[in-house]
Amino acid sequence: MTTTPGGHTPEKTSVSLLGLGSMGTALARAWLAAGHPLTVWNRTPARATALTAEGARVADSAAAAVAANSLVVLCLLDDASVAEALADADLTGKDLVNLTTSTPAEARARAEWARERGARYLDGGIMAVPPMVGVPEAGGYVFYSGSRALFERHQAVLAVPVGTTYVGADPGFAALHDVALLSAMYGMFAGAAHAFALIRQEDIDPTAFAPLLADWLTAMAPSVHQTAAQLRDGDYTRGTVSPLAMQVAGTPTFLSTAEGQGVSPELLTPYFALMRRRLTEGGSPDEDLTGVIDLLVRP
Template identity: 45%
Template sequence: MNKPSVTVLGLGLLGHAVARTFLDAGHPTTVWNRTAAKADDLVAAGAGRAADPVAAAQASDLVVLVVLDQAAAGELLAAMGETLAGRTVVNLTNGTPEQARELDTVVRGFGARYLDGGVMAVPPMIGSREALILYSGAADAFAEHRATLDVLATPDFVDTDPGTAALYDLALLSAMYGMFGGVYHALAMISNAGIKTTEFGPRIETWLQAMLSVVREGAEEVDSDHFATDVSNLAMNDLIFPNFFAASEELGVRTDFLEPHRRLMAEAVAAGYGGDSLMRVVTLLRRPPGNVSASD
């Protein structure tokens, strides 16, 4: 049985991995990149090289964009224009929810269907079950092409609003970067203390895995707007936070990642939320502190 053909436009690290994975899975794959030489090894492996974006779109019913930014994606869509009619566009380019909605409008204007994708993986993970790609937009297009998209990563259709995948993507990445900020600071402290970070790293991993158990409980607190706790409240954490700064200063470590957290905790305590859990900080981020009601 012949597998559906696929077109991939954009052959950076991620785009190249996407095209290679389709090709290795037996899908006839057409590729296009502004710098044509980036497609040479894929063409040598059996991919078709499109002369321009229009020819690339004509080659397949499933057109996948993996370009630098949403401006570049918009330019490609404009170049392909009515050629997209009847096709499905999958945009794996990182962007904002509103950008995804704008591109959805453009694609539907050309008579095509749009799926926005949030890639929760680095390029070497593409093609593995550990990789996850979030999709939102045209549900019928996702159902039709799910088997093809499945070769890239575990597919997760999250909503018919085309902006939801981008929202989830950025929210998940913000959690990752926040966690890494703490990891950076911890490793800087340990390294400046003259201890091998390779010896301490496993302790960080074990500790963070244990602490991740609070995420679901915290989400319930946010949804219920109830932050009472008898475990570790904001006032207690605010009291000990100066120790992080004193120890960091002694070790010659910058406190860039700690300072915003310290300010938010101090602001929450000053607003009367000292008895609440750390998750109360979410409400300070979500709306002006003056509009937040203190817990009973």
């Protein structure tokens, strides 16, 4: 820790935290362990009281928690909970950091709402689960968007529980990055579920199959870089290894295998339908699967 010219150790930034669910509690404990004075509030008081033994000060209302410190972090259930919790709070001059899960539109509206009430605003999208908080090697981080100056002012404090990644001045970008990455995650989960279903009734140990599946998904993951380059340049044939026409021609094998294994193809058929549609609606047979993305974007 650095010291001032006079040799005094500077005080650590005080934080007010509203919301003590699993994630909020993990954040609270990380800040307390790092020596940051912390004021907490939760709709269910018992959750807040449990942190007093670790050094937290409990506010008797959300408004009191906001009044206690300049830096106010929100980790509530949803956007409506934010509005309800802060209804009676004086936000003038406060730095609001909203880690509540929301949509990009909600984040943008909440940023304007905060500005109208005299507060500065930073939105966050948490890319971690509670056990990753306070464990740097776990790789968790939070996307932040909004005022860069506000982010830089509090980055050191915000980085105590998990890493920080600033993604732009648009307040909705943190939520957008959050949902985009989680959407890809669920797509991966869907593919893995179908793969396990295919072997479910065979004499194949799923624990022996799992490393093969994990390694294959890991090997395929870097393809996102080629997709990104194709989207940026507009050339969907550049660097293509498995052309669209060839992949469409191979889809019946996947569907027949699923039928033979007694497995519903419902996780695969929507994507296969988009592949066929791209091919029949003007996509080059030699292009990659990138053109499917254009079919998903509504005008």
